[in-house]
Every structure is written in structure tokens, then in C-alpha cells.
Amino acid sequence: MSVQNRTIRFTLNGEAVSAEVPTHWNLVELLQNRFSLFGARESCAQGLCGCCTVLVNGRAVSGCLYLAALVDGADVSTIEQPAESGGLDAVQKAFIEAGGFQCGFCTPGFVLMTRQLLDENPEPTEDEIKHYLSGNLCRCATYPEIIKAVQLAARARRAKA
Amino acid sequence: MAKAAQSGIVGRSIARLEAGAKVTGRAEYVHNLRLPGMLHGKIFRSTVAHGRIRRIDASAARALEGVHRIVTAEDICKVIPNPHYGPAFHDQPILAIDKVHHVGEPVAVVLASDPHVAEEAASQIVVEYEELPAVFDEVEAMTSTAVVHEALKPAGTFPDLKHLQGKKNTNIALDYHLRRGDVEAAFKAADQVFEHRFRTQQVLHVPLEPFVSAAEPGDATLTIYTASQSPSFVRIEIARLLGWPENKVRVKVPYLGGGFGAKLYIKLEALVTALALLTRRPVKIALTMEEQFYTLTKHAATLRIKSGVTKDGRITARLCEVWWNGGAYADIGPRVTQKSGFTAPGPYDIENVHIDSYALYTNLPPAGALRGFGIPQLVWAYEGHTDIIARALKIDPVEFRRKNLLRNGRPQATGTVMKDAAIDKVLERVAARMGWEKPFDRGSGTTRRGRGVAIGFKASISPTTSVAIVNLYADGSCALYSSTVDMGQGSDTAMAQIVSEVLGIPIEVITVVHPDTDVTPYDMATLGSRSTYHMGNAVRRAAEDARDKLMAMAREVGLSAETTPIPDVFRKKYGMQAGNIVGTGSFIPTYTPTDHETGQSDNVTPFWMVGGTGAEVEVDTETGQVRVARLINVADVGTPINPRIVETQLSGAAIMQLGFTMSEQMTFSAGQCTNASLAAYKIPGMLDIPVAVENEAVDSMEHGGPFGAKGVGETGTFGVSPAIANAIDDAVGVRLTSLPLTAEAVYRALREKQGKPLQND
Numbered sequence: 001m002s003v004q005n006r007t008i009r010f011t012l013n014g015e016a017v018s019a020e021v022p023t024h025w026n027l028v029e030l031l032q033n034r035f036s037l038f039g040a041r042e043s044c045a046q047g048l049c050g051c052c053t054v055l056v057n058g059r060a061v062s063g064c065l066y067l068a069a070l071v072d073g074a075d076v077s078t079i080e081q082p083a084e085s086g087g088l089d090a091v092q093k094a095f096i097e098a099g100g101f102q103c104g105f106c107t108p109g110f111v112l113m114t115r116q117l118l119d120e121n122p123e124p125t126e127d128e129i130k131h132y133l134s135g136n137l138c139r140c141a142t143y144p145e146i147i148k149a150v151q152l153a154a155r156a157r158r159a160k161a
Numbered sequence: 162m163a164k165a166a167q168s169g170i171v172g173r174s175i176a177r178l179e180a181g182a183k184v185t186g187r188a189e190y191v192h193n194l195r196l197p198g199m200l201h202g203k204i205f206r207s208t209v210a211h212g213r214i215r216r217i218d219a220s221a222a223r224a225l226e227g228v229h230r231i232v233t234a235e236d237i238c239k240v241i242p243n244p245h246y247g248p249a250f251h252d253q254p255i256l257a258i259d260k261v262h263h264v265g266e267p268v269a270v271v272l273a274s275d276p277h278v279a280e281e282a283a284s285q286i287v288v289e290y291e292e293l294p295a296v297f298d299e300v301e302a303m304t305s306t307a308v309v310h311e312a313l314k315p316a317g318t319f320p321d322l323k324h325l326q327g328k329k330n331t332n333i334a335l336d337y338h339l340r341r342g343d344v345e346a347a348f349k350a351a352d353q354v355f356e357h358r359f360r361t362q363q364v365l366h367v368p369l370e371p372f373v374s375a376a377e378p379g380d381a382t383l384t385i386y387t388a389s390q391s392p393s394f395v396r397i398e399i400a401r402l403l404g405w406p407e408n409k410v411r412v413k414v415p416y417l418g419g420g421f422g423a424k425l426y427i428k429l430e431a432l433v434t435a436l437a438l439l440t441r442r443p444v445k446i447a448l449t450m451e452e453q454f455y456t457l458t459k460h461a462a463t464l465r466i467k468s469g470v471t472k473d474g475r476i477t478a479r480l481c482e483v484w485w486n487g488g489a490y491a492d493i494g495p496r497v498t499q500k501s502g503f504t505a506p507g508p509y510d511i512e513n514v515h516i517d518s519y520a521l522y523t524n525l526p527p528a529g530a531l532r533g534f535g536i537p538q539l540v541w542a543y544e545g546h547t548d549i550i551a552r553a554l555k556i557d558p559v560e561f562r563r564k565n566l567l568r569n570g571r572p573q574a575t576g577t578v579m580k581d582a583a584i585d586k587v588l589e590r591v592a593a594r595m596g597w598e599k600p601f602d603r604g605s606g607t608t609r610r611g612r613g614v615a616i617g618f619k620a621s622i623s624p625t626t627s628v629a630i631v632n633l634y635a636d637g638s639c640a641l642y643s644s645t646v647d648m649g650q651g652s653d654t655a656m657a658q659i660v661s662e663v664l665g666i667p668i669e670v671i672t673v674v675h676p677d678t679d680v681t682p683y684d685m686a687t688l689g690s691r692s693t694y695h696m697g698n699a700v701r702r703a704a705e706d707a708r709d710k711l712m713a714m715a716r717e718v719g720l721s722a723e724t725t726p727i728p729d730v731f732r733k734k735y736g737m738q739a740g741n742i743v744g745t746g747s748f749i750p751t752y753t754p755t756d757h758e759t760g761q762s763d764n765v766t767p768f769w770m771v772g773g774t775g776a777e778v779e780v781d782t783e784t785g786q787v788r789v790a791r792l793i794n795v796a797d798v799g800t801p802i803n804p805r806i807v808e809t810q811l812s813g814a815a816i817m818q819l820g821f822t823m824s825e826q827m828t829f830s831a832g833q834c835t836n837a838s839l840a841a842y843k844i845p846g847m848l849d850i851p852v853a854v855e856n857e858a859v860d861s862m863e864h865g866g867p868f869g870a871k872g873v874g875e876t877g878t879f880g881v882s883p884a885i886a887n888a889i890d891d892a893v894g895v896r897l898t899s900l901p902l903t904a905e906a907v908y909r910a911l912r913e914k915q916g917k918p919l920q921n922d
Contacts, residue, residue, distance in 0.1 A: 003275075022277075024277060032193075036195075037186075038186065038187075038190070038192070038193040039185070039186020039187070040186070041190075041192060041369075041370070041418075043369040043370065043371065043418075043450060044369075044450045044838070044839040045449060045450055046450075046838060046839060046840055048839045048840060049369060049839060051369055078186070079185060079186035080185065080186055080187070088181065088184065088185070092184040092185065095180075095184050096176050096180040096181070096184060097176075099174075099176070099177075099805050099806070099809055101180075101183050101184070101649075102649030102650065102651070102809060102810075102813060103368070103369070103370070103416070103417060103418050103419045103420075103648055103649030104179070104182075104183030104184075104188050104416065104418070104649065105190065105368075105369045105370045105418030105419060106369055107183050107184055107186070108184075108185075108186040111184055129847075130847045130848050131848070133847050134846050134847050134848045135846075136846075136847070137369065137839070137844060137846055138369075139366075139367055139368060139369050139419050139421075139817070139844060140419060140649050140813045140817075141812070141813040141814075141815075141816035141817050141819075141820075141845060141850075142809060142812075142813055143816065143845075143847050143850045144812055144850065144854050145809055145812075146847070147847075
């Protein structure tokens, strides 16, 4: 197995960084092995469960299917990026308030997708929430609570806006 | 110190202690672990279901740059001469020895610093087998000439399995029998006798964090980091395999990304142990999602159930035969066979009962416990059967159940007298929430609506031990040391609430020390919904012990423990902020083993769990599609410690069981699982949940439980499958007796009913 490395430069959670990466690494491996960020997790390895969700240039991607080298020059944001306020953002607070998780393994993906949903659609219906989050799986099946959390977060964000 | 038992935190829905860590992605899982010099292992797995290993050719793999070492059973035996493990039978080798028993069984491991190199090398290993006849069906396994294991090897720890030692030419790992009254005479005397056969399919847990373990060798010691629900068992079993004392093996468990019964006993721990000792380096193995399908599953089962009833709807006799498909290794299957087997007649008061329950070996991936320990399979049969009888007798299904319900003060089939089991309340609350007495819209045209109920119960696994330590620091903060594993069920929070309540200190000053067998005391395991009751009692006792010691210390230094802040008591005693108070507590309930011949016991469980489900469905008669419009989950959980977490557990368990009911099914071709990925094996997503999910814990009190509480993790699963099948029958008059209830299965049954059966392809 011949391994080729590439040096890439990108913005990670607001900070300019560079890293040498084997060209076959995926984004999750880059974040874990070079930056000790473990919030994006590989689970199904097929882009079906959403546990590995990372934002690249503001769009959610499956980190398990996204080649690390492709983030060269991009703006990468993970669940570890602190909210602008410094603490938890409205979505994270809503997930806590509604009890929208159990084991927590899928939670970062749900939080990131919920943020993206509410950026696009500040007042989603229950059906819209279900469709938007249908690519994120929660084996603890905390779905009813997650829907409540999204609704709570939407209200909180609208109240603040 | 605030007055004890006055904080009132037990019974409040406080947020989970680790909530902040989980929403920021910072919660600790084994998958995060990186150790200096660590090697990654990738497993080469058997491609045949049953065969002798003729030759292992690892030359191409070994030649690959970056491969550290290839390991087979021969190497394993150098550090662990007898490498067979298992909780009930010592039947499972760390790597296959001479024979493979199922597709996917680990045969060899490649070690490399780079997991990609290890994976590539593993794919280049070639193994030749001499294939042997295989058996896959649990009923065929009873009489098959294909025998999975040459001799049975029960673990020495279970006296009731000793008679199975060395038994040959059988696939029956364990047979359990219960005899009460005289069923044959009662069948003869009955007005009507009904008999049905049911089947459940093989499914699996699918925790989103796949199995992962690492081992780090020390100086005549070993540390194992593992996503395990049973750290104490791992320590004891690894120490046994190595011939070491317990205190040389340290097992550490952070949060789990789901468990559901998969991550119990030994999974990867023995393998990483052997690899770490062979290489003298830390070794980590993280399975892929696909590999989970070869590791542990839920028992498929065939169930025959026969009842005698009187004209007025009393069940007078019930016979149950259950065949559990245990796969190639027993795991905890024999315990499922027995501990669940005795509830096979259901929560009904029946004079004459006859149960035969068999744990079978087959050449499929092993089966173990999955959220209910066999109960959902049994409820599937007895609640389908009960509903069919009610409809045949033209008695309302709720009324028929009401008439036959097992009530407190009456003996269960084992002879144990029921107590603190709110079976009647659960049934009544399901019926009330459904508006059972009110008219129901039955739909029209091609959309037909129906509703169904089901109720199940479960005994707790007994007898099992929990030990806890409460450490009170001189500034009034506190640590709880417990080996209960928080895999999402919220045990950290519930246990801290108990400590807070007993000591009268705020929850914010309590930390929960995660399982670390060098630090946290023994706990049997986090399984079978046992922690709230068993560990909860141990934690309560430990906190009470700490409180008593604090009171004594206050008295000793002439202070009032009632009114003096805790730090002042310590300062007066030690002259500065110093010292600890260590409270300990242990708990083991009383228990009478079941009689081997009759299955009778006057004390078979410390508590009963009761779960009832109501389902409303819409069936599309043109496609067989079933939409669950309403799912009502009612349970007796005693008095909840944290009502919201309890509700989430009930709802989550029910939706998980909805997956096992509607879509999930492992499919096999010659023993090879053909849908080992989330693309082909469909677990419920957000679009699959019922339109309305309602949950309720009935008003109840478990007298032996901490603050009246008992277990809940599994309860929501019990009634889901039969309630939906009963509702489909109610809607369109077809009865499905095999899971899952796919659109195809419903459509085939509809065509059959119309006298126009579909041809099989």
C-alpha cells in the first residue's frame, strides 16, 4: 500500500490551520487524528446515519465519505465550535431542555443539521423537521424529544431575532 | 448539613448530568481513545458457516508494508492456553480453533499502526476449509445430524448447568421445563382448545457506536478500555483466562454509544488482551457497522402455544414450547431460555401450565440478550394467541384479558406469588387512553383502520449483586463510585439523584465516577433493567452509611449534624479542609432457584416489570402498507426517580421494537448474512415513527426498590409487536404470525384471504 501525503490549509472552527494528510483519509480521520476532535464519529460508514456530520463551507457533509484532502482551502466547522456567545447556542440548549438525546453518539449530527434547518427555515412544520432530519439516525429512538427540541430552538431563535 | 431526605430531588425531571458534554460532542467514548504506540487490529472472518480449517495462508498479507503481525489461534494459545470464554458456556474461542461455526467468525487478526494497512492485509488472507453440514433453523437443530459443537462446555459458575458437562451429539444447550397442574386433563375438560405457532426473526442491536475495545499491557498488569455493559464480568473473565488474580486486570468504561444488551460479557476484550500480551503494545480493535452483524444478534424463535378455555372465557390450561435460535455460541442464551421461559404463558392466572423451552445451537451468528431478554419473543406469541382466542369466542379482547389477568396475591406459573405488579392498572390505562369503549372509525375504501392491545411482563434476573461507594469530601462535595454503565439510559443522573436525596446535598456537587474496576466496586452488569433497583438500592445504602458516619462525626466534635454545614464538621474534626467520609452499600435480593423438574420457585424474582401497548393502524388494502397512527405505551415502573428519563426510555424502547416489528430482519443465504449494512437493514428513522406516541407510567410503588422505583429500560418493548399485529387483524381480518410485518407479508395475507394467493417467486 503506497501512501501519498498532501499538505492542506483550511479554516477549522474559525482558526486557520494546516495538516499533512494521507490522500485516502476521510474528514473524520483528519479531525480525529490531527486535531483530536471526536464529535464527528464514523458509525455506518455509508453516509446513512449522520453521526459523522461536519459543515464544509456552511453545508453539512458526511465526514465518513468526504475525502480529507478536499477541504483544502475550505471553511470547516464541527460540533466543537463554540457558539458566538461562548456558551451553548439555542439549539444545544433546546436539546438539553427537551431531553433530545440518550447515549449521545448521534447528537452532534442532529445539532448541526438542526442549525442548518433553522438557518434555511426558521419556522419548520413537524413534517418539515422530520424530512430534514431523516438522514440522521438515533438508535435510542429519541425522535419525539428531538422534534420537540427543534421546535423549542426555533422559537428561541425567533424570539432572539 | 441540610436535613436528610428533604431535597425532594428524587421524582424530579432534572437534565442529565452529562447533557453539556453530549451536545458539544465532548462526551468520552472508547472510540476517542488513542494510546502511545497503539496497534490497530483488523479481523479476518470465516466465509463458511461450518467447516474445518485446512490451511491459513497469510503470506501475501504478511508481505504488505506496515503490517506488524498476523495472529491466529495458535498464537493466542501461547498467552492463553485455554482460550474459550462465555457467561454460561465456555464455548467461544478467541479466534477459531480448527473449526469455524458461523460465517463471520474471527479466524485471524492483522495488526498494524495504520488501520488501513491492517484492513488491506486482512483482505489478502486466504483460508481453505473442509465444509461440514450446517444447521440454521432452531426447530431442525433439535434433531439435526449436523451438530454445531462436538461437546457441551458449561461454565463452572452455574451449578444448574453441571449436568450438561461434556454432553455430545446434541445442539440443545439447555432445556428448561415448568410443570404446574395437569394440562392434558385440563385440555380434555376444556370447552375449546386453541393452538398456534408463531415465529420471530433474527435482528440485532445496532448501537451507533460499534463494538470497540483496547488493551494496554503493564508490568504484570493489563488495562482494558472497552465499550462494555459489564466491566466487573470482563475483569473476572479475563483474569480467569489469564490465570491472574482479579486485581491485575483493570477495566475502564466511559460512556457507551448505545448498548441494548449487545455489549455484555466478552466481545472483543479477550482478543485485545491476547494481542496486547503477544505484542507487548497497546492494541485497539474497533468494529465496522458490518461486523456488528457477525458479532451478536437477538434470538430468532419458534413458539408453539396451546390453550384450553371455558365457554365463558376462562383460560384453564396453557402449553408453551419455545425453541430459541442461539446461533453458534451460547452467550447468555441459556439464561434467556430459562429466565424468560417461565413467563411464556403470559400475565394470566392459569391453573395448569406446561412449558418446554430450548436453547439451540445453530450455524448462525450468536444470539444474546436484546432489550427484553427474550420477553418480546414470548409476548409476540402469547398476546397474538390470546387475541385470536378472544375474537374466536366473540369476547372483547380487553375484556377477555381482564377476565384472566394475573393479579397481586395470586401465584404465577412458577408458584411465586405476585406482588407490586400493576398488571391490571396497565391494561386499564391502555384501554382508557385508547377510548376502547368508544366507537372507532374503521376507515373506508382501500384504507382500513384497526386497533389492538397487548400486555407483557418480565421477571428481573436474579440473584445479582451491586456494590456502591459514596465518598464525601471535606468541602461538602461528593463522588459516587459505581460500576453501572451509562449507555444512554440515564443511570448516572438517577444514581446521583438518590445520593442527593439521602445526603440532602445539591446534585451539582455530586460527580459519578465511571466504571473502573480498580476504583469502582463490583456490579453484576448493566442489563435486564436491573440497575435502578439493584444499584439504586446499593447507592442508597452507601449514601445512608455516609450520612450516618457524618452524623457520628458531628456528634463526636460536639456539632449538630442537622444544622452545621458539612465543611464545618470536617474542619472541626481535622482542623483544616481534610479527610473523607466513605460510605459503602451492597445489595443482593433473596431468591429461590427454580426446581429442575417442575420449574417451581416460591421467590423467583425481586420485582416484576409490566408493559402494555395500544396501537391504532391504517392498512392500505391495495399495497399492504401499514401506518401506525398511534402507539400508546403504558408501564409499571414503580415510582420514577426521574420521570422524563423514564418516559424517554419507554418511548425509545417502543420505537426500537417498532423497527423489529415493521422492517428489521437479518436475511441469510447459506448462513451468510446478506444485508449486513444500514443500507439494507432498515432501522427506524424519523419518518418511521408513529404519528402519535404516548407514554405513561402508572401510579405505582415497588416496595423493595429505592424510593419505590424499579427498572424500565426494556418495558416499552414488550407489547409493541403483538399490539400492531392484533390491530392489523382488527383492520383487515388477516393474522400474521411471523415478524416482521412488512407490506409484502400483509399483502400476501390479504390475497390469501381473498382466495387469490400470490405465487412465490
